[in-house]
Amino acid sequence: MDDRLPVRVAVDAPQHSGLGGALDYLSERTLSPGTLVRAPLGRREVTGIVWPGDADPEPSVALKPVAAVLDAVPPLSARWCELVDFAASYYQRGLGEVALSVLPPELRKLDDDQLAQRVARLRKAWAVPPAGPVPARPELTPDQAAALARLGELSAPGQAPVVLLHGLTGSGKTEVYLRAAEDALAAGRQVLVLVPEINLTPQLEARFAERFGAGPAPKRIVSLHSGLTPAQRLKNWLAAHLGLADLVLGTRMAVFAPLPRLGLIVVDEEHDPSYKQQEGARYSARDLAVYRGKLEGACVVLGSATPSLESWQRAEQGRYERLTLAHRVGNGALPAVRLVDMNLLPKAPGVTTLLSPQLVGALARRVERGEQSLVFLNRRGYAPVLHCGACGWKSDCPHCSAWRVFHKVDRTLRCHHCGFTQAVPRACPDCGNLDIAPLGRGTERLEEQLAEALPGARVARIDADSTKTKGALEAQLSAVHAGDVDVLVGTQMVAKGHDFRRITLVAAVSPDNALFSSDFRAPERLFALLMQAAGRAGRDAAQADRSEMVVQTWHPTHPLYAALQRHDFKAFADSQLKERSMAGLPPFSHLALLRAEARTAQAAREFLQAAATLAEQIPGARELLIYPPVPHHIARVANVERMQMLVESPTRGTLQRVLRPWVDELTRLKSQHKGVMRWALDVDPLAI
DNA sequence: AGCACGCCGACT
DNA sequence: GTCGGCGTGCTC
Numbered sequence: 001m002d003d004r005l006p007v008r009v010a011v012d013a014p015q016h017s018g019l020g021g022a023l024d025y026l027s028e029r030t031l032s033p034g035t036l037v038r039a040p041l042g043r044r045e046v047t048g049i050v051w052p053g054d055a056d057p058e059p060s061v062a063l064k065p066v067a068a069v070l071d072a073v074p075p076l077s078a079r080w081c082e083l084v085d086f087a088a089s090y091y092q093r094g095l096g097e098v099a100l101s102v103l104p105p106e107l108r109k110l111d112d113d114q115l116a117q118r119v120a121r122l123r124k125a126w127a128v129p130p131a132g133p134v135p136a137r138p139e140l141t142p143d144q145a146a147a148l149a150r151l152g153e154l155s156a157p158g159q160a161p162v163v164l165l166h167g168l169t170g171s172g173k174t175e176v177y178l179r180a181a182e183d184a185l186a187a188g189r190q191v192l193v194l195v196p197e198i199n200l201t202p203q204l205e206a207r208f209a210e211r212f213g214a215g216p217a218p219k220r221i222v223s224l225h226s227g228l229t230p231a232q233r234l235k236n237w238l239a240a241h242l243g244l245a246d247l248v249l250g251t252r253m254a255v256f257a258p259l260p261r262l263g264l265i266v267v268d269e270e271h272d273p274s275y276k277q278q279e280g281a282r283y284s285a286r287d288l289a290v291y292r293g294k295l296e297g298a299c300v301v302l303g304s305a306t307p308s309l310e311s312w313q314r315a316e317q318g319r320y321e322r323l324t325l326a327h328r329v330g331n332g333a334l335p336a337v338r339l340v341d342m343n344l345l346p347k348a349p350g351v352t353t354l355l356s357p358q359l360v361g362a363l364a365r366r367v368e369r370g371e372q373s374l375v376f377l378n379r380r381g382y383a384p385v386l387h388c389g390a391c392g393w394k395s396d397c398p399h400c401s402a403w404r405v406f407h408k409v410d411r412t413l414r415c416h417h418c419g420f421t422q423a424v425p426r427a428c429p430d431c432g433n434l435d436i437a438p439l440g441r442g443t444e445r446l447e448e449q450l451a452e453a454l455p456g457a458r459v460a461r462i463d464a465d466s467t468k469t470k471g472a473l474e475a476q477l478s479a480v481h482a483g484d485v486d487v488l489v490g491t492q493m494v495a496k497g498h499d500f501r502r503i504t505l506v507a508a509v510s511p512d513n514a515l516f517s518s519d520f521r522a523p524e525r526l527f528a529l530l531m532q533a534a535g536r537a538g539r540d541a542a543q544a545d546r547s548e549m550v551v552q553t554w555h556p557t558h559p560l561y562a563a564l565q566r567h568d569f570k571a572f573a574d575s576q577l578k579e580r581s582m583a584g585l586p587p588f589s590h591l592a593l594l595r596a597e598a599r600t601a602q603a604a605r606e607f608l609q610a611a612a613t614l615a616e617q618i619p620g621a622r623e624l625l626i627y628p629p630v631p632h633h634i635a636r637v638a639n640v641e642r643m644q645m646l647v648e649s650p651t652r653g654t655l656q657r658v659l660r661p662w663v664d665e666l667t668r669l670k671s672q673h674k675g676v677m678r679w680a681l682d683v684d685p686l687a688i
Numbered sequence: 689a690g691c692a693c694g695c696c697g698a699c700t
Numbered sequence: 701g702t703c704g705g706c707g708t709g710c711t712c
Contacts, residue, residue, distance in 0.1 A: 013689075013711070023711085026712095040712090041690090041712080043710095044690065044711090
């Protein structure tokens with residue numbers, strides 16, 4: 001008889017191994033749920049978490065003892081485990097895989113003594129925060145005051161409301177976050193702030209530090225995102241977990257930060273697609289934040305100028321409380337939106353102009369007045385493709401079903417999907433003709449054409465290429481802030497969040513493509529991007545009245561642009577929701593996407609067809625609609641063929657009931673389809 | 689996924 | 701004679 005106790009331990013065994021859940025081990029002492037342990041798994045030793053619930057050992061398996069207990073780190077809370085349980089089950093991944101993948105990687109490399117040292121050092125460093133004077137707070141606008149008053153009512157003890165803060169750009173959403181955080185902090189609770197991108201963390205962190213970092217009772221702020229060094233990430237994670245940090249600011253991974261006294265979760269720019277993880281457990285940090293708020297009894301604030309249609313509909317239904325900031329701080333006007341009908345431009349034969357006289361004129365006036373302009377084009381490089389006029393050759397990528405982009409800066413052809421790069425050929429590789437020309441345009445070419453059209457103007461470009469080296473983005477942004485740039489060319493990178501005080505003109509040069517995309521969310525994304533870009537203009541109230549947005553379009557009568565001109569998100573959302581409703585698309589249905597990757601499209605298709613056949617035998621499947629497999633938007637990347645199959649369900653519940661047994665079968669199915677390299681299930685996919 | 693074992697070609 | 705290719709099988 002063995003008197004050692006069986007315990008459930010979540011270990012990092014991937015879902016495809018068939019050991020997705022928790023495994024049972026023996027322990028000599030009682031271990032609280034949430035305790036970190038090291039345990040043998042096969043021939044190696046892995047980190048695991050003692051999981052809530054009773055062990056349920058299979059009689060045929062001889063249990064092994066836990067190898068070590070990491071006592072230095074306090075156990076993760078039952079609520080944290082419940083969040084992970086939910087995420088794993090909802091997104092159909094292994095429990096241990098999810099639980100361990102959201103811990104700082106460094107944690108899994110250290111032993112108990114090393115962790116004890118880190119914890120001790122951290123506590124010691126934390127022991128002295130210096131007090132200072134009360135920081136200045138701006139006066140609230142009437143909108144802000146009303147929103148905060150309502151938030152206060154909703155956050156009565158025991159309540160955990162979800163609030164959709166719909167505030168147009170420049171209306172002071174951040175100040176609402178700060179005041180809400182102030183209340184939570186004053187009540188002794190922790191605050192979690194999520195932002196879509198790492199780039200946006202420093203400026204928001206600065207705002208929070210300015211408000212809470214000093215004063216009579218200074219608070220501690222830490223960040224959590226993939227840009228931190230492993231040691232920093234562990235340190236900040238421990239600070240949150242030990243309750244030393246009062247404020248945690250981070251990207252989507254931070255939704256799993258252990259926070260013993262969580263009282264408020266802010267999701268800034270809640271509509272942003274970056275909140276959806278695109279590999280592993282494909283979770284939505286925004287949706288998990290809402291779930292976590294309920295679990296922890298914490299208030300959740302979802303903020304956006306252009307909310308996701310999912311959140312907007314929930315607000316319409318009364319499931320979320322909508323609070324509106326309808327006016328800009330200082331009552332500045334939103335930029336007037338001027339549509340330039342590109343159909344009316346005089347056409348020179350063989351020449352397609354990218355810059356209308358109207359736009360060039362508007363830019364020239366800004367340069368003259370010493371004001372700044374932002375010209376926005378969501379395509380980097382010089383031109384998306386090179387073309388041979390003689391034989392029709394185009395610069396396609398040999399490994400992908402995509403063009404290689406011409407980058408004039410270093411005279412290369414680059415595939416933006418697999419990275420394949422070559423020098424630009426002197427002559428057409430097919431026919432030897434010397435007349436090969438760029439087709440279409442990207443930011444590099446736009447920069448060049450603007451410099452030609454505006455002699456003497458200082459034109460700069462910010463995109464993924466110009467900011468590759470460390471610190472380059474910061475340097476370029478500070479040049480813009482210092483006024484060393486007249487016209488800034490950029491991709492969506494510059495449309496988000498930045499507080500450029502001197503910009504009075506924003507231009508979208510060629511936004512039409514998204515209007516006719518096969519992706520049903522493309523209009524929503526375009527509208528959000530244009531509203532966000534428009535918000536870059538006139539942030540200084542003194543200049544707001546002169547601020548303007550120019551949109552060049554071949555479809556000036558499109559309803560999306562009409563709504564944009566009126567800055568009317570509600571009209572746009574209502575019309576989109578009507579279309580979604582008629583088409584049976586989310587949020588009126590629930591989707592899952594099964595993807596398969598193989599050397600041949602045929603192998604991927606056969607796997608998906610077999611998967612569909614299996615699904616049809618699962619109870620509840622009759623309520624689902626399983627579409628035939630189709631190639632991915634870019635079917636081949638790095639010589640791998642990608643197919644996908646959409647599953648549509650009237651309710652979340654039915655979808656979940658079918659998916660669960662399905663993924664178990666898919667693991668088996670893959671072993672019968674040798675050609676298939678990988679498969680993945682995406683619940684609530686963003687792009688289809 | 690790791691990490692083993694296992695059975696066939698070119699080298700210190 | 702070994703080192704090593706990656707096929708397939710297991711992990712409480």
